[in-house]
Amino acid sequence: MPQLTYREAISQALWEEMEANPKIFLMGEEIGMWGGTYAVTRGFYDHFGPERVKDTPIAEMVIAGAAIGAAMGGARPVAEIMTINFAFVAFDMIVNHAAKLHYMFGGQMKVPVVIRAPGGGGRQLGATHSQTPDVIFAHFPGLYVLAPGTPRDAKGMLKAALRQDNPVLFIEHATLYQARGEVPAGDYTVPLGKSEVKRPGKDVTIVTYSKMLQISMEAASQLAAEGIEAEVIDLRSLRPLDLDPVFESFKKTNRAVIVEEGWKSFGVGAEVAARTYEECFDYLDAPIKRVAQIEVPLPYNRELEQSALPKAADVIRAVKEVV
């Protein structure tokens, strides 16, 4: 299987789907002539032209809103929001419109829009540019909130997103763009709203997604060296949230650690733990542990910032508390 970076995988998904479907066009800040601030769309403008690769003003409300409107009108726009932090500016468009129009008008309108946005901390960008607010968006029914953690999933899930009719928030992780991984050759898709066991194990279930998958896999390798076999489950999608593999795993391991990059309060860990308690209470051998970001706005200073983000050592410590 060929090796691709996460960036190349996303770029290939867009390129291949645009070649296959003329309804797809891209719009966003600096995605055209500049080639994308994270270089995901480098070369697209020259190949597909300005009609299909549209540079926009710095105006997130109308970037998201016009993409939603164009989707209502039958096109398949992919809007790039430069970072997920700027999606707050477009919040009303995403959660009040993209997520609701199909339902609120009794099925008359469809919104097949994909909004791509990189997020995550660890780049010394300060508090307003470093957040992992995925759960906020995942709160809303009507939206798909996807957050792949590997190049294979990134490409396959983006392709799947572009072949269905629901609005999608596709959250990339800005520190994963250089990450390499095996990607199947040729055309393939990854089903949306399906979790996946990324590493089998029998002693403890680690539930995670996006960048924290990398951290969790690293922790699992180190734990294996000490004789603890962790099963790592990648949620991949926060809405729809597929917890069946988590329950299945938990019934075997009776212990779980949930790892997320965002803040712990009201987070992915809270949701997954609550549902696991509800569904698997009789299988519980230890309290479910959560590993998450320290609850402060992320600081600029490198050491301070890193000390606030979850690391493999934090995952290992949490696992050792429950096994």
Place this chain on the structure above:
Amino acid sequence: MVLIRRLEEKSAELYQQGKIGGFLHLYIGQEAVGVGAVAAMKPQDHIITAYRDHGIAIAVGMDAGVMMAELLGKQTGCSKGKGGSMHLADVSKHFWGGHAIVGAHLPLAAGLALSFQYNHADSVIICMMGDGATNIGYFHESLNLSKVWKLPVVWMVENNQYGMGTAIERASAVSEIRQKAEGYQIPNARVDGMNVLAMKEAVGKALEHARCGEGPYFLEAITYRYRGHSMGDPERYRKPDEIKKWQEDDPIGQYNEHLAKNKIAADSELDAIESEVEAEADAAVKFAEESPNPSPEALWEHVYVSG
């Protein structure tokens, strides 16, 4: 216009009887704006508006019973009882709603126009909005993008003098709303929104401007709502005399005079229309009241597109 007014009067009664829930924003007084605008549309054109949407629904030809059924939350309503008064739409008639967040349908209108442009279609969208919407960020981002990308859209402000209960000069830096379009170099005009023929003519010109690839056009219709902002409006911000003064220019009265003066219709014909409309409005209410509520399963339908 007459049908819209009768239906609005019926709606107010049904609201007071507790049969219509939520908010109810009546279009009485502003009928000429929506009817004139829709009359100027070609079959390929589209329209979108805010939450004061009943008049547009009827103007585009939505069945009065289907509209009334939506107000009553019935399964036979245009949005299957899930939208209510503020969320009427009929996509088959190119009517895209009915949107209840002030200004939020402006970027959607820009996007619909973008889809027409992308598909090289010959369509234009009319985006109606209240004067209050011109003070919100959506307005400025949408006008700017529409000009930069030359989108086929007609921005159409219904200036009814008040954003809820706040008079325009207390909320907007400029009271002549069309001046805001100047800032984006969008050609613009003011039009008498109490005169349906003036409306039709102005919107017709605006549509052709936008259709020819010249980009957006901006219209400010001067109009007035006779009733409160919504049914819960205490109306402490204006005096009855002000309403009476505007009613002298009533859009239906003006048009009736025009028809009589130019011998287009005799009084007897106008009376006959009144009776027909009364019967249609009664039938609409009957249809809505007799329609079933949505089934319990409908709660789960259309959260996502299936398949």
